[in-house]
Amino acid sequence: MFAAAIFDMDGLLIDSERPIMAAWIEAARTLDIELSHSEYLQVVGLATAESELILAGLLGGAEAYRHAVAHVRRLLQLERSDGTPLFPIKPGAGELLAALRARGTRCAVASSSTSAQIRTCLESIDVLHHFEAFAGGDEVARAKPDPALYRLAAERLGVAPADCIAFEDSENGARAALAAGLRVVIVPDLKHPPAAVIAQAFHVLESLHDAMAHLPRWFPGMRVA
Template sequence: MFAAAIFDMDGLLIDSERPIMAAWIEAARTLDIELSHAQYLQCVGLAMAESKQILAALLGGAAAYQHAATQVTAALQLQRADGDLRPLFPIKPGAAELLTALRGRGTRCAVASSSSSGQIQACLGSLDVLHHFEAFAGGDEVARAKPDPALYLLAAERLGVEPADCVAFEDSENGAKAALAAGLRVVIVPDLKHPPEPIIGQAFHVLDSLHDAMAHVPLWFPTPAQERA
């Protein structure tokens, strides 16, 4: 059914949203501000500029935001340093198994992430799954972030596959909107913040985890031999 799979990264392939949220909440406390989970979730799935604007408003201005951002960066670096060779962000359940299964079937895979190209390479390289992907599209390579379709169009172009022949795996509302606008079918695997019902209703499928995708692999991703039959 699909010739290729294009994956979001943060909150989908890697469990990055939780440690980042925890770091921001702790940084807010150093400013004597109680940043709630619900308040922080307003930023999930947004482009960096939009997230910065929301957090600055919640924290009391640009100076407070910059103070907190410095604290967050330091906290995450400490986690990396204390990680005893473990990656900063762990891989999500089922991700490695799904990527291995797709590779075994000859399914072409790419990443379309709002993170920079360098961050994509570093994160996925640290988890030993980088070799499963043929193409990457990072947020630093396009003029407009998700929900604009540019990232997914770029990833499909680099794979040499028509968007209509690709399925996107996404966790966020803006990511799903971007993939749909690019002409892909979308499998939604919600993370911290569930997309609203109108977006869920447009999804090709909704899963609890990437592990659950394994049952659908034979139908969604036929092998070359099956396509010739």
């Protein structure tokens, strides 16, 4: 039915949203500010420039934001001092990618992270080899929900957007994929997309594990040795 799968990365393939949120909450405390989960969730799925404005407002201005950024970076760096990946793989991701590869399904990543960050993160969880193409936020003029990232990923695969399924966790990501002409499978993470976006989804899953049962219908493809 579909020729290719295009994946978001943060919150979908890697469990990055939780440790990043925890780091920001801890950084806010160094400024004597109690940043709540609900306040932080305002920035999940937003482009960097938008999230910077919101966080600066929550933390008391640009100087406070710069202090918090430095603290967040230190905290996240400490987490991988034992040699483990900075962000662990999400449940079901490795299994799904291996199954798609076995079916001969072409895969790409369309992420607001930079191209270098994409490759580093995916290599750290040993799934980089499953992907043929990448589209990073540093390669397009506008971030999600603009469709540019998904259009670029499909173009690099050489597959029409209508022949692709996008796997997404966020509202902006889902809107971007829909605007680009892809079908969207939503796997919610920290912040569930609103009902209006869920209603437009091709399917909604609790985890990537649940996608396995749908592969024979979604990606009938040719099995490869």
